[in-house]
Amino acid sequence: MSRSDATRARLLEAATEEFSRYGIAGARVDRIAAAAQANKNLIYVYYTNKETLFRAVFEAHVVRLLDEVPFTVADLPGYAGLLYDFFRANPRLLRLAGWFRLEQGDYDEALTEIAKSNGEKVAAIARAQADGWIDDRYPPEVVLTLVLATAAAWGSGNPVTVPTYDEPDPKIVRAAIEAAVRGVVVGKDSAA
Structure with missing residues (x-):
């Protein structure tokens, strides 16, 4: 797994935890970045904004459910x-x-x-x-x-x-x- 892929995976995992606790409105990108041990700006580089990150998290879990x-x-x-x-x-x-x-x-x-x-x-x-x-x-x-x-x-x-x-x-x-x-x-x- 490349470093970029590993960072994305950490961001998705941290975002999953954050969004499941607080939803989109209550989630904070600072907490997501800190939990993922990643630069906050990478969230915007990879996902554009918090809503797009939420959608990536949601899609990953829906696909996993449908697959598993x-x-x-x-x-x-x-x-x-x-x-x-x-x-x-x-x-x-x-x-x-x-x-x-x-x-x-x-x-x-x-x-x-x-x-x-x-x-x-x-x-x-x-x-x-x-x-x-x-x-x-x-x-x-x-x-x-x-x-x-x-x-x-x-x-x-x-x-x-x-x-x-x-x-x-x-x-x-x-x-x-x-x-x-x-x-x-x-x-x-x-x-x-």
Whole structure:
């Protein structure tokens, strides 16, 4: 890895931490540069401004999620479980997504990639419903939204998660997520 690439990687990592904590408005390029052990001016050289840096961070994490958590229409409960595992291992992603929605909701490139991925998932669910593999009580868009929301429900920053002093056993949470999704995708008359 070249020195320039190493500096960019450090800047992205430091920016990921900063943006996940403070969002774009609250993030400070001085803190990002200090955490990355880089000259603040390099942020502007590589990324032009703070908003472009945020977008680079967000895109990197969205691409990573899409690459690392394969969508399997044949096993939506398992997919939800994998998403839960990914969100547990990468808690900053859900915080970044929250900041993105609040502060950058009109960012077309990232939204296009997300919409394309979700469109493919919805189409796969619709085909599985037409073939009788997934219950068709709910439209495919609703099914996908329930899968994603259920998997993300225990993510950091979720305002509706029931706070406890002891974090619930992740195995139990994952089993509950998978059971909830199974209840949506497998009809009540199904033996599965």
